[in-house]
Structures are given as C-alpha cells and as structure tokens.
Amino acid sequence: MKRGGQEGAMRELANERIKVEGLVKDFRPGLGLRSRRVLNEVSFSVREGEIYGFVGPNGAGKTTTLKILMGLIRPTAGQATILGHPVSESRFRQEVGFLPENPYFYSFLTAREILDFYARLSGISAADRKPKIAALLRDVGLEHAADARLKTFSKGMLQRVGIAQALIHDPSVVFLDEPMSGLDPIGRKEIRDIILKLRADGRTVFMNTHILTDVEMICDRVAIIVKGHIRYEGPIADLLRGDDMDSDVVLTRLPSDLGIRLQERYGSRVKGMGERIEVRVPDKDVNSLLTASLGAGAEVVSVTRNRHSLEHAFLSAVREGTASYPNEQKEMEKNP
Amino acid sequence: MIGSVLRIWPIATNTLREAIRNKLLYALLFFGVLVIGASVLIASLSYVEGERIIQDIGLAAMQLFSVGIAIFVGIGLIHGEVERRTVYTILSKSITRSEFLLGKYLGLLLTVWLQLVLMAVAFAGVSAAAGASLSVTHVVAVLGIAMELAVVVAVATLFSTFTTPMLAAFFALGVYCIGHLTRDLNALGGQADDPVVRGLAQGIYRVLPDLDSFNFSLYAVHGWALAPNDVLWPMLYAVGYVLALLFMATYIFRVRDLK
Ligand SMILES: Nc1ncnc2c1ncn2[C@@H]1O[C@H](COP(=O)(O)OP(=O)(O)OP(=O)(O)O)[C@@H](O)[C@H]1O
Ligand SMILES: [Mg+2]
Numbered sequence: 001m002k003r004g005g006q007e008g009a010m011r012e013l014a015n016e017r018i019k020v021e022g023l024v025k026d027f028r029p030g031l032g033l034r035s036r037r038v039l040n041e042v043s044f045s046v047r048e049g050e051i052y053g054f055v056g057p058n059g060a061g062k063t064t065t066l067k068i069l070m071g072l073i074r075p076t077a078g079q080a081t082i083l084g085h086p087v088s089e090s091r092f093r094q095e096v097g098f099l100p101e102n103p104y105f106y107s108f109l110t111a112r113e114i115l116d117f118y119a120r121l122s123g124i125s126a127a128d129r130k131p132k133i134a135a136l137l138r139d140v141g142l143e144h145a146a147d148a149r150l151k152t153f154s155k156g157m158l159q160r161v162g163i164a165q166a167l168i169h170d171p172s173v174v175f176l177d178e179p180m181s182g183l184d185p186i187g188r189k190e191i192r193d194i195i196l197k198l199r200a201d202g203r204t205v206f207m208n209t210h211i212l213t214d215v216e217m218i219c220d221r222v223a224i225i226v227k228g229h230i231r232y233e234g235p236i237a238d239l240l241r242g243d244d245m246d247s248d249v250v251l252t253r254l255p256s257d258l259g260i261r262l263q264e265r266y267g268s269r270v271k272g273m274g275e276r277i278e279v280r281v282p283d284k285d286v287n288s289l290l291t292a293s294l295g296a297g298a299e300v301v302s303v304t305r306n307r308h309s310l311e312h313a314f315l316s317a318v319r320e321g322t323a324s325y326p327n328e329q330k331e332m333e334k335n336p
Numbered sequence: 337m338i339g340s341v342l343r344i345w346p347i348a349t350n351t352l353r354e355a356i357r358n359k360l361l362y363a364l365l366f367f368g369v370l371v372i373g374a375s376v377l378i379a380s381l382s383y384v385e386g387e388r389i390i391q392d393i394g395l396a397a398m399q400l401f402s403v404g405i406a407i408f409v410g411i412g413l414i415h416g417e418v419e420r421r422t423v424y425t426i427l428s429k430s431i432t433r434s435e436f437l438l439g440k441y442l443g444l445l446l447t448v449w450l451q452l453v454l455m456a457v458a459f460a461g462v463s464a465a466a467g468a469s470l471s472v473t474h475v476v477a478v479l480g481i482a483m484e485l486a487v488v489v490a491v492a493t494l495f496s497t498f499t500t501p502m503l504a505a506f507f508a509l510g511v512y513c514i515g516h517l518t519r520d521l522n523a524l525g526g527q528a529d530d531p532v533v534r535g536l537a538q539g540i541y542r543v544l545p546d547l548d549s550f551n552f553s554l555y556a557v558h559g560w561a562l563a564p565n566d567v568l569w570p571m572l573y574a575v576g577y578v579l580a581l582l583f584m585a586t587y588i589f590r591v592r593d594l595k
Contacts, residue, residue, distance in 0.1 A: 070424070072427065109350075121430075166425075
C-alpha cells in the first residue's frame with residue numbers, strides 16, 4: 001500500500017489501536033495427527049475510530065484470528081497487541097468488548113441478569129449497573145424480553161444479548177464476530193446503526209463477516225483473508241478503484257464509422273447497433289471514449305460504473321488465493 | 337486484590353446458582369438424608385449401642401453423599417464452560433483465567449458445603465429424636481467432612497481443567513479411594529523388606545491426599561477427647577493441599593487453548 005510519506009506513517013502509528021504482526025497458528029486435529037497451518041503470517045493494523053472489516057470465505061481463519069486477539073488461544077508465532085498491550089494480558093480488556101460467533105450464555109439467567117453478571121465482572125458499580133443495563137436492552141431491542149430466561153430466546157435475540165454484553169462496559173475497541181448473523185433485515189439495520197454510532201462516539205470496531213453489502217455500507221478499511229493468507233489490506237475505496245474495473249457507457253446518435261471502430265476495438269463488448277449502443281469499457285478508457293463520441297456528435301445516455309465491485313474484488317481475491325495455495329495442506333504434511 | 341474479589345464473587349455465586357439446578361445433586365441429597373433417617377431402623381435391629389450405630393451410619397452417609405455431589409458436579413465444572421463456550425465472553429472481560437477458576441472452585445465448594453449443612457441438620461434431628469448425645473466433637477466431625485470436601489472439590493476442579501467429565505470422574509474417584517487407603521498402604525509398605533516397595537508406599541502417601549486425617553467420626557461417636565492440635569494440623573494440611581491443587585489447576589488452565 002502507498003502511504004502518505006513518513007509523516008503520515010508516523011501519525012498512523014500513533015493511532016494504531018490493533019496491531020497484528022506475522023501471526024501463525026497451527027492446529028493439531030488430534031493426538032499424533034499432523035498439524036495444519038490455519039493462519040500464515042497474518043499482519044494488519046486497525047486505527048483509532050475506524051470500522052475495520054475482516055472478510056473471507058468460510059474457514060479462512062477469521063474466528064481463529066479473533067480468538068488469538070481475545071487471548072483465548074495462543075498463536076504458534078507472531079505478535080498481536082491491542083491498545084499497545086500484548087493480547088496475553090487481561091487487565092486492558094476493560095477497554096475491549098467482544099461478541100463471539102454464535103454466542104452462548106448461561107441459559108438459566110434472564111437477559112437482565114446476564115448483563116448484570118457481565119457488568120459486575122467489568123467492575124461497574126451497583127448504582128450504575130441498573131440504568132446502563134436498561135439503556136442497552138433498549139438499544140438492542142430487547143426491552144420486551146428483558147426478564148425472560150435466555151433458554152427461551154431465539155438465535156437473533158441471543159445475538160442481541162451478545163452485542164449488549166460486548167458494550168456493557170463502554171469499551172473503546174469492539175470486536176464483533178459475524179455481528180449480523182441470525183438477524184432479520186430490520187435487526188441488521190439496527191445493528192449497523194449501533195456500529196455506526198460506536199464510530200461516531202470515537203470507538204474502534206473490528207468485525208468479521210462475509211456479508212459484503214454490510215462491509216461496503218459501513219467499513220472504512222478491510223482485510224481480505226483467504227486460506228489463512230491476507231490477500232488485501234487497505235481502504236475499501238482503493239479496492240474498488242482497481243484498474244481492472246469496467247464501466248457501461250450508453251450512447252445514441254453515434255456516427256456509423258465510429259460505431260465500426262468501437263466494434264473493432266471492443267468486439268463483443270459492444271451491444272446494439274445504429275441508434276443506441278452500449279459498450280463496456282475499462283475505467284481508464286471512459287474519458288477518451290466520451291471525448292471521441294461527443295466530438296463526433298453522439299449523445300451520452302449514461303455512464304455506469306459496475307456495482308458488484310467489492311464482490312468482484314472479493315471473488316478474485318479468493319480465486320487467486322485458492323490458485324496460489326492449493327496444496328497448503330499437503331506441503332504442511334510433508335514438513336510438519 | 338479488592339478487584340480480584342469483586343470479579344471472583346459473581347463467578348462463585350453464579351456457579352452456585354447453576355449447581356443447585358442440577359437434578360443429580362438433589363437425588364444424592366435425598367438419598368443422603370434417607371440413609372441418615374434409615375439409620376434409626378437399622379439401629380433398632382441391634383440390641384446394643386443403638387445410638388452409636390445411628391451416628392456411625394449418619395456420619396458415614398454425610399461423608400459419602402457429599403463427596404459424591406462434589407465429584408459429580410465438579411468434574412464438569414471447567415470442561416462444561418469451555419465446551420459450551422460460555423468462557424469466551426467471560427474471559428473477554430478483565431477477569432483473568434485464574435480468577436475465573438478460583439470463582440468456579442469457590443462456587444462449587446459453597447454448594448457442597450450447603451448440602452453438608454442440610455445433611456448435618458437432618459443428622460442432628462435424627463440423633464436428638466433417638467436420644468443419642470450430641471457434643472462439640474460432632475461439630476468437629478462435620479468440620480472434618482467439610483475439609484475433605486474442600487480437597488475433593490479441588491481434585492475434581494483440577495481434572496476438569498484438562499479432561500472430559502468421564503475421565504475426570506474416573507480420576508477423582510481413584511484419588512478419593514486411594515486417599516482413604518493411603519494410610520493403610522503406607523503402614524503395609526513400611527513392613528516390607530524391599531526398600532523400593534517401602535519408598536513407593538511412602539511416595540504415594542506423601543503425594544496423594546491423606547483423606548482419613550479429616551475423619552473425626554470415631555471421636556464423635558465414642559465421645560473420645562480431641563486436642564486442638566488434632567484438628568488444627570489436618571486443617572492446615574487441607575489448606576495447603578487445596579492451594580497446591582489450585583495452583584496446578586490454574587497453571588494448566590492458563591496455558592491451554594480454549595477452542
Ligand atoms: N480447534 C480447532 N482445531 C482444529 N482446527 C480448527 C480449530 N478451529 C478452527 N479450525 C480450522 O481452522 C480453519 C479456520 O477456522 P475459522 O473458524 O477461523 O474460520 P472462519 O474464517 O471464522 O470461518 P467462518 O466464516 O465459517 O466462521 C478451519 O479450516 C477450521 O477447520
Ligand atoms: Mg468464523
């Protein structure tokens with residue numbers, strides 16, 4: 001990635017909230033079995049006040065990375081720090097909130113009781129607990145079920161409890177593993193709004209997901225992980241600005257000689273003939289095409305940049321990743 | 337320090353709340369009280385020393401059933417939390433793994449001590465109804481059981497940090513049985529000519545808990561006198577042993593991956 005000079009790099013460094021360097025994790029599926037490398041030199045960093053999307057297909061290693069950040073499992077190699085603290089420490093977790101994948105709680109407690117339990121673990125005083133819990137239950141839309149036992153809760157309701165407990169102690173960095181999973185469209189919108197509000201309050205959000213529309217809507221920067229390798233890290237905007245992007249240009253009243261030249265140049269990417277033609281061209285060609293067309297007396301009906309851009313970037317990252325590391329497992333087995 | 341206590345306490349009370357929802361616990365408690373009550377019937381079959389038989393059986397029942405509760409609830413204590421992934425959110429708060437483990441231990445210990453108190457009340461009731469004498473030594477006998485429970489719960493907790501409930505039950509029962517035989521083993525081994533056998537018996541005696549040292553029921557039933565040191569030493573022994581076990585348990589729990 002290009003960085004804005006040394007000064008910019010320094011500023012970034014100062015604002016780093018999460019830093020991951022060369023993380024490696026080998027899992028041994030069972031006693032005596034050969035280990036499998038699930039994370040391979042994973043590095044990225046997350047800055048203050050941004051929503052960071054950690055994206056990848058199923059089994060790419062997203063949850064594993066998050067578990068290492070939460071100190072639940074130890075990396076085989078590499079370092080990770082949150083707010084400058086090594087993740088093996090506990091005290092700084094006062095500043096950290098975590099929503100696990102498919103969260104599970106003591107099902108014999110009610111929503112209010114479980115939040116009280118987490119609030120006590122976080123050292124929140126009895127006087128502050130009650131109003132805080134009531135406000136959170138409202139924010140995540142569980143007011144009506146506050147005093148029902150969690151064993152009667154649906155998946156989406158448990159997900160909301162999970163989000164509430166992650167925020168109970170006003171953490172400055174929040175980690176969410178698949179925050180939208182199990183939620184209906186309204187619920188997803190509500191959670192998106194909560195996440196955006198966290199950013200507005202100056203908090204940093206790190207979320208694992210494979211729902212690209214959510215990423216496009218709210219994330220500032222992303223990392224794409226495929227088979228334990230980071231394939232891309234940086235602003236979403238850069239990812240979408242790739243040179244291989246296309247635009248669809250629709251023109252009318254195009255002189256026929258220009259039409260023929262277009263056909264020669266772009267072949268099957270030109271649709272229609274005569275009165276109205278549509279041509280799909282690389283982004284970098286759009287300007288020259290428009291200049292030539294307008295100069296020749298044509299009219300421009302529309303220029304549309306292709307919208308599946310993130311999906312496109314994601315799919316090509318996955319394809320490339322799969323092509324680059326197809327035999328990862330076998331290689332590992334040869335030299336365990 | 338205060339912070340630690342503030343974090344350990346909610347874990348302990350929550351463990352207690354969860355444990356008292358366990359049906360197995362009520363079954364064991366029920367049978368414990370049943371045997372304490374039935375001791376009256378058994379005693380009535382004998383012409384002599386009926387009160388002693390009542391108290392012998394009563395104290396033995398208390399000990400056996402409360403240890404049963406300790407083992408069968410304790411074996412899943414940590415393993416269950418990891419397996420159900422309830423630890424993920426808990427440990428993401430500023431509580432350390434050691435504090436969590438101590439909270440779980442304390443919660444289970446409170447649970448079994450509560451059961452012990454209930455059985456002791458039943459025991460006192462039956463003794464009083466049968467006209468058997470009750471003294472301070474009886475309280476000490478119950479205290480002895482409480483000490484044994486502290487050790488057994490620590491053993492179950494230790495195994496629960498790294499193995500399945502099945503294996504943990506197997507190991508904990510093994511430690512319990514050998515713990516009650518270890519004195520005899522040591523005495524027996526001491527008579528052996530082979531120094532290896534002698535050393536081995538000594539070693540087992542030193543490493544495994546000497547659970548008979550917490551048994552004061554003979555004193556209570558027969559009304560034998562007890563010196564303060566007879567109670568104080570076993571108590572210190574229990575505390576030391578529990579600390580050593582918890583130290584190992586927290587070490588294992590701290591270094592392992594929670595998948
Ligand atoms: N405890 C474990 N033991 C062995 N292998 C594991 C373990 N946990 C995860 N793995 C393997 O590590 C790989 C990455 O798993 P991980 O859960 O991190 O994926 P993910 O990116 O979160 O996927 P998803 O989108 O499905 O949640 C998978 O191939 C999985 O089989
Ligand atoms: Mg996952």
